[in-house]
Amino acid sequence: MDILVIGGGGREHAIVWALSKSPKAGTIYCAPGNAGIAQLAQCVPIAVSEFDKLTAFAAEKQVGLVVVGPDDPLADGIVDAFDATGIPVFGPRKNAAEIEGSKTFMKDLLHKYSIPTAAYQKFDNYDDALAYLRLQKAPIVIKADGLAAGKGVTVARTMEEAEEALHNMMQSKVFGEAGSRVVIEEFLEGQEMSILAFVDGETVKPMSAAQDHKPVYDGDKGPNTGGMGTYSPLPHIDPSIIEEAVETIIKPTAKAMVAEGRPFRGVLFAGLMITPDGKPKTIEFNARFGDPETQVVLPRLKTDLLEVFLAAVEGRLDELELEWSDEAAVCVILASGGYPASYPKGLPITGLEQETEHTLVFHAGTSRDEDGTWRTNGGRVLGVVGLGPDIEAARAIAYQRAEQIQFEGKHCRSDIALKALV
Structure with a gap:
């Protein structure tokens, strides 16, 4: 086929x-x-x-x-x-993809069906939003309603930062029309977790959980990016919490979408926060595979991916059981200097030809000259994946391979997956 x-x-x-x-x-x-x-x-x-x-x-x-x-x-x-x-x-069709395309739609859906998420208010008027914001306390979260390439969320640690983010979204239009409406949301403390699931209507087949690292610098410092690295599985998170997230958030959301006349078929990606009391809450939903979560989840999938896709499309996903490898996977993103702000392109990359065991290199932003020279062509350039018997081994393999690949201004976080080793 x-x-x-x-x-x-x-x-x-x-x-x-x-x-x-x-x-x-x-x-x-x-x-x-x-x-x-x-x-x-x-x-x-x-x-x-x-x-x-x-x-x-x-x-x-x-x-x-x-x-x-x-x-x-x-x-x-x-x-x-x-x-x-x-x-x-x-x-998913357009009316189902709105679960990612509109933060207000998503939050209203979760509220209507009592699915755990942070408290929020939505605004399409800047003055109203600012007045409400000034009654709140930091830290607080400001989200552009529409799609913003994974960068439309500001976790504001101070009220000054929150007001600046609101102004940038609604007045300066840094995200275009995506920021014409905003969601102002309660800040949730805890451990983040991503669960992707194959979904066809009310049938939900969860994938192995992963954890992303959004901020650009070590220690989760700096502005949010599209993702600086991921790992899977999550040995430090109790399987019962992952199961609770599936049962109380992902499955009810799939059912809610059917009830709303928007049946979801595809990958439903739940960004979750495990609060200090051990309860998962919804941060966001995406309507497709995560990037870079996919780079650590699919290498661990033993079931034929084409078979999974066909089962979902043909309405027989409920007949399929997914099999997962016991191997761990860690992905380190090699980014251009300056990312997520402006960055150069066209810089030569060395070390890609050197293949090593237990590693995969996924290209995010590269080009190649006729003479075979690899060059940078994006903010996130490469995703270097290490595979090993556990997170510690996979992490060491990923960083060893990442060190072999060089280009001017190369930047990567040095603490990917450390949370799993504490």
């Missing part, structure tokens, strides 16, 4: 890599893909927003399955566009 994967980052590289291992996979196309993905798939120069071209290409190549990676095309209705052509597509 030929497959079209839509997207061009580290997440899509991991998806293509996992699909390429399936005996049922034929030619894999990726639009637009990247230089790393091109080693496994035929990259097609079509942007994720060009729905007409993507559907026409899929029809021309008679692909048997389309897999959508990024959030923007899902929010804009790419699955609806493919559904209209009759081409099987894995991902």
